[in-house]
Amino acid sequence: VDVTAFQERPSLELRVLRLPEERIIAELSIIETMHRQMEFTVHVRGVESPNGDYLAQADLYYEERTAPQDQREVPFSIQV
Numbered sequence: 001v002d003v004t005a006f007q008e009r010p011s012l013e014l015r016v017l018r019l020p021e022e023r024i025i026a027e028l029s030i031i032e033t034m035h036r037q038m039e040f041t042v043h044v045r046g047v048e049s050p051n052g053d054y055l056a057q058a059d060l061y062y063e064e065r066t067a068p069q070d071q072r073e074v075p076f077s078i079q080v
Contacts, residue, residue, distance in 0.1 A: 001038045001058060009033060010060050010069070016042055019053040019075075050078045 003010060009032035016026040026042040044050045055075050059068040 001040070003033075003036055003038075003060065005036065008062055010062055011065070012038075013059045013061070013065060013068075014040065014042070015057045016044075017055045017057065018047060019055055022055070025054075044078070049080075051080055053077050 001012065001014075011032055012028075012030040014026075014028040014030070015024055017023060018025050025044055025046055028040060028042060030038065053075065054077070055073055058072045059065070060070040061068045
């Protein structure tokens with residue numbers, strides 16, 4: 001995840017959903033990060049096979065999680 005330069009440290013909420021049922025299989029919270037570039041390893045758990053389609057969602061916010069400043073979605077597939 002890359003964020004632009006900031007004066008106030010942002011927080012992020014990341015989710016990975018299994019498609020097509022849109023079931024959340026992983027969540028990650030980053031609180032007031034000081035880094036502009038971040039990498040994360042998220043494990044696929046609770047599925048019989050990791051093969052399939054997924055959607056990564058990210059919400060960037062500053063104090064209120066319910067009022068994100070920016071939101072992004074990135075679809076991806078896993079084929080083992």
